[in-house]
Amino acid sequence: MKRLIALALVVLASQPVLARAGGLGVGVFGGESYPVLQDDTGNGTLVGVRVPLKLVPFVTIEPWYASSSLSDKVTSVAGLDYTRQGFDEKIYGVNAMFATGGPLSFYPIVGIGQASLKRAGYDQTLTSYNAGIGIGISPLPKFSIDLRAEAQAVVDGQTTRKFGNATAGVTYHLLGLPGLP
């Protein structure tokens, strides 16, 4: 509760700055996460929330959180199928995006975060990087729709677990102008 109040105070206090600079939004998104070169886990649904903050013109910073439940993988041994549970992934991070704004925008995204991958006998929290492209469409005042394609690399020792994520999201712009990513 205290955290919520503190967050509300920060948002209220920053209103003039955000309004001048561009704005603040709250969005939800969902899509599919596809493991790349990973034989031991399947693809799964990805859902999350994000809070785009346009601090200076053309540049938006976006804290976000997402979770996905990846599907199982099956290996057959001597006629018996053995199933390995897919990962439950929870990840939070921050993106930087570069867009001109307006009713239609096309923008690159880069980000860094922390991913928690869990399944039976495996529980790791690892650094994650992501990069991709997005398209923002603003059909209504204060609302925008975002379509994004991103590559995600979760660093695990000397290798990475890679994912291709395709998402669609809706953002409500509390302050400032819509059309932001």
Added chain:
Amino acid sequence: MLKHLRLWLPAAALLALVASGCLLISGQFVITYTFKDHGYDPVTVNSPLSVVGVPVDLGTVSTYRDHKKELKDVSDLAVVGQVQNLDGSAPVDVEIWIVRNPGTLLTTDAAVRGAGVRVWGPLHLAAGATRTVGWDDSAKLFVGRQALIDEIKGDGRFDLYVLGSGGYHFAVTKAAIIAVIAAGK
């Protein structure tokens, strides 16, 4: 300046990925060493004085051979199979041991425990019970994970034994070692 940022930031992210030691060309590959393919199905153990060893050579698995040179880590391990307690009057606790330097197969429980290291188990089976040990169950039963990882990252050759305690008459069928290796260039 801002126009340039649109190019520089993705480039910087790419550099960060490389600089962090993370390899972009990498993947996780499943290798399966099936006992049946090597003439060990079933593995039947009748007493502590007549245990059965399985000589494992991962070099016979094509996926392992393909990625051996780029092998960086072992990210998942399991020993799967059906275990049947053939003793109808006593329970058994089944364990898996490995002997790192393969050679003449050992034939007694005491010799294996003296020369090897326990990597998995115990799995408790009631008298006369049969249990299929799946991938998820097996992953949780590893106790000597690092020893097996070292072998996989090494020459891939070791001897594997299934030992018991309590009742000592059991059989393992349709068994395999499943490992997920992480490899990158």
